[in-house]
Amino acid sequence: MKIVVCIKQVPASNDAKIDPETKRIVREGSKAIVNPFDLYAIEEALAIKERTGGEIIALTMGPEKAKSALKEALSMGVDRAILLSDRAFGGSDTWATSYALAKAIETIGDVELILCGKQAIDGDTAQVGPGIAEKLNARQAANVWKVEKIEEHSVTVKRINERGWDLVRLKYPALLTVVKDINTPRIPKLRDALIAEKAEIPVWKPWDIGTDPDLIGLRNSPTQVVRTAPPAARNAVTLKIDCKPEEASDRFVKELLKRKLI
Amino acid sequence: MGDEMDAFEKRLNKNFHVEIIPPKQESENLEADLNLFASKLERVINSGFTASITDNAMGILAFQGHECIEELGLRIDPERVLIHLNTFHTIKNLDEILASCMRLGIRSILAVSGDGSTRLPKLCPADVECKNTLSVTSVELISYIRKRYPEFRIGVAFNPYEPEKHEFEKLDRKLSAGASFVITQPIIDKNPVIDRLLRDYSGLPVTIEAWMSKKLYLLSDVVGYPISEDAEYDPIATLEKLRGVYPQCGFYLSLLGFKTQYQLIEEMA
Numbered sequence: 274m275k276i277v278v279c280i281k282q283v284p285a286s287n288d289a290k291i292d293p294e295t296k297r298i299v300r301e302g303s304k305a306i307v308n309p310f311d312l313y314a315i316e317e318a319l320a321i322k323e324r325t326g327g328e329i330i331a332l333t334m335g336p337e338k339a340k341s342a343l344k345e346a347l348s349m350g351v352d353r354a355i356l357l358s359d360r361a362f363g364g365s366d367t368w369a370t371s372y373a374l375a376k377a378i379e380t381i382g383d384v385e386l387i388l389c390g391k392q393a394i395d396g397d398t399a400q401v402g403p404g405i406a407e408k409l410n411a412r413q414a415a416n417v418w419k420v421e422k423i424e425e426h427s428v429t430v431k432r433i434n435e436r437g438w439d440l441v442r443l444k445y446p447a448l449l450t451v452v453k454d455i456n457t458p459r460i461p462k463l464r465d466a467l468i469a470e471k472a473e474i475p476v477w478k479p480w481d482i483g484t485d486p487d488l489i490g491l492r493n494s495p496t497q498v499v500r501t502a503p504p505a506a507r508n509a510v511t512l513k514i515d516c517k518p519e520e521a522s523d524r525f526v527k528e529l530l531k532r533k534l535i
Numbered sequence: 536m537g538d539e540m541d542a543f544e545k546r547l548n549k550n551f552h553v554e555i556i557p558p559k560q561e562s563e564n565l566e567a568d569l570n571l572f573a574s575k576l577e578r579v580i581n582s583g584f585t586a587s588i589t590d591n592a593m594g595i596l597a598f599q600g601h602e603c604i605e606e607l608g609l610r611i612d613p614e615r616v617l618i619h620l621n622t623f624h625t626i627k628n629l630d631e632i633l634a635s636c637m638r639l640g641i642r643s644i645l646a647v648s649g650d651g652s653t654r655l656p657k658l659c660p661a662d663v664e665c666k667n668t669l670s671v672t673s674v675e676l677i678s679y680i681r682k683r684y685p686e687f688r689i690g691v692a693f694n695p696y697e698p699e700k701h702e703f704e705k706l707d708r709k710l711s712a713g714a715s716f717v718i719t720q721p722i723i724d725k726n727p728v729i730d731r732l733l734r735d736y737s738g739l740p741v742t743i744e745a746w747m748s749k750k751l752y753l754l755s756d757v758v759g760y761p762i763s764e765d766a767e768y769d770p771i772a773t774l775e776k777l778r779g780v781y782p783q784c785g786f787y788l789s790l791l792g793f794k795t796q797y798q799l800i801e802e803m804a
Contacts, residue, residue, distance in 0.1 A: 306561075309653070457625070457656045461560065463602040470565055 274327035274423070276318045276386045277378050278351065279405065280311040282335050282342035283395040291501050307342045310390025312349075312458035313451050317420060318388050319350045320456060325423050328352045330381060334362055334373055340474050347469035348461035355381070359478045364491025367396070371404025373489055376482040378409060385445040386428060391416055391452050399450070406448035413448040414441050418455050551584040551804060552617065552718070552742055552787040557603050560596035573607050575793060580615045582801050587645065587718075587787065590619040594652035601635040613640030617690070620680075621649020622671045626662035633684050645690045645718060646676045646709075674708045681713030690716040693741075695728035696758050702728070703735075710739075718787050720757055721746040723773050725780045733783070742785040745774045747796060771799050778803075 285304040292299050318329045331346035333339050334357035343354035357377055365373060378384050387409075389402035399415070406413035414432045421440065422429040429442045430449060443449075461469075479489060487493050514524045529535045555575050558568035579586040588600030600618055604611060618636055620629070636644070651657060658671040663679035665671065677689050691714040694702055706717070717736075719729060721744040733741060746754055751768035755761050774786065791797065 312654075458654070460596060460628070460654070463598040463606050466560070466565060466598070467606065 274321070274325045274386060275381070275384050276321060276327060276329045276388060277381060277384050278311070278314050278318045278329060278331050278346065279374055279387065279389045279402070280315065280331055280333050280342055280346060281308045281390075281393045281395075281401075282306070282333065282339040283308045283393055291503060305338065305341065307345050308390055308393045308395075310392060310394070310451070310453065312390075313453050313455050314388040314390050314449075315346050315349050315351060316456045316458040317449075317451055318386075319459070321386070321420065321423055330355060330384075332374060332377055332381075333357070334365070334370060334377075337476075343474050344469045344472060345461065347472050348466040349459055350465065354472070354474050356474055356476045357482070358476050361479050361486060361490050364494065365489055366491075366494035366496040367398050367400035367404055368496065369489045369494045371401050371408055373479070373482070373484055374401070375405045375408035376484050377477060378405065380477070380482045385447070387411065387446070387448040389448065389450045391450045402448060402450040409446060409448070411446040411448050412443035413450075414443055415450045417449045417451045420449075420455070550742075550785040551582075551800060552587045552785060553579045553584050553791055553800075554587045554589060554787065554789045555579065555600070556589050556592055557597045557600050560598065569603060569607060572603055573609055576604070576609060576611065576616075578793070578797070580612050582804070583615075584804070585615050585617055585643075586611075587617045588619060590621050590647075590649065591623060591652075591655060592619075592650070594623075594650035594655065596652070596654055599632060601632055601639060601641070604639060605635060611639065611641075613642065616641050617643040617645055619645045619647060620676070621647050622658045622673065622676055623649050623651045623655040624658060625656045626658060628656075629658065629662075630683075633680065633687070637684070637686065642687055643690065644680060644687050645692070646673045646680065646714065647692050648673045648676075674705075674712050677709060677712040677714050688716070689714045690718055690742075692720065693717045693732060694720045694757075695722065695726050695732075696720060699728055699731075703731075706732075706736075710736075716740040716742070718742045719744050721754060721789065722777070723751070723754075723768070724776075729781070733781070740785070741783075742787050743777060743781055744787040744789060745777055746770060746790070747774070747788050747792070748790040771796065771803075774800075775803065 282305045285306050315331065322329055329351040331343050331351045331354040333342055337358060340356055343356060347354055355377065357373055362373055378387060387405060392399035403413055403415060414430050416433040417430045418433055418438065419431040420428065421431060427442050427444045428447055429440065431438045431440055433452060479486060512528060514521055516524050555572065557572055558565055562568045576586050590599065591597055618641055620632060660666065660668050660671055660675065663671055663675050665675045668675060673691060677691065680687055680689055691709040693706055717739060719741065722729060723746055729743065747770045749768055749770060751766045752762040752764045778786065788800065791800065
């Protein structure tokens, strides 16, 4: 089975800054990590491969430094990695990003299963995974928390819905976005990290994957971010309740009531 | 094993344990960080001290000490290496670590509950063959290691800042589970709870942690009350004083400056 895992390098959650002019996240100079939800997608791909055999390819779109995210995927055990990187891709919205990733997956060829995290923690849109599926005309299930069965022509999964979960069978090619309850991502071993460190990662350009230049990049993205603002600062207060232990819970509840927190 | 353990434990009481943190998983220059780890380890062992290698300290993902030693092919005196082991592992990883330590000849483990993070798994009671508990603490970890890997001598942490009765009860459980030596949380002066530990458990080897950073305020979370950022602190002088107060104990040196402090420590020893 050939599996593609789409991952994204994102700023560490406590290190995100927004450019006031472009309204885009400033990635330069900030600490970058693999989008946490994507680690679950990588782990699930590895678990499936352990059952069925095959090949796992990690795919991302981003600047040169996104190679470090792919190297982390390699150190976890994926077989190879591909970076889509070119100025022409810069500023792509979720629609244009889905388009580019779908074209790359077509170029890889014969992919049966595509795994993504349920969303990225920077944009929080949860649109790219479903967008890729639409462009590839693949079946899709979002918010998957369990892969029940892998068969020759289909995969059966449990996905979360408002009331509980659905059991869904999807014929290949299929795309799954996964939630964090699905597994515990493995921690890379030193030996694998050292091998990944030296890995050559191919960089694909728009012309390598046959993209239409009018459908990628900031200028050709159908959505434009008009205004962005950081969340309001939380007013955290540390309150020391100095009293006898037997009185502490009463005092604590009174303080919460006073602040209308309960 | 008995005589061998006696020798080890006797040495514990005169020894410096120097804490070494392996390279982080997010290292931006892994090769350089591994070289630094190797040079620190070599220096500590050549000094005749014990190298205490942490396990994802503060929940920050790092490579394991045993895999750094194996992968780099480092020559070590295994009697001078102490591996920390916490409860934030899968059982497969835990067994791999212990098996690797066996291969390397390392026989000393510091079993602690440890600091978790969203990236770290946690042992379940069933993993360590425990039925009557909801979560795995250092006590269950010690029981498992003792049962499955009786070759190891196991140390445990002791926190003099916890409620005293509770901490001594916990220590009793750890000792009943199979622990045979203790390393304390850092102190900076004579401590009445440590005095009681030494008095009431007179046969038990105790290593006292000495705080080797000049930034004393970083201890605030450990001691449970705020320490001013302006507080002046001389780690070397404090260590000398503590050695005078507790001459029967070994000392665990965390946050030791290898460039600025190490030579002074060697001279002191």
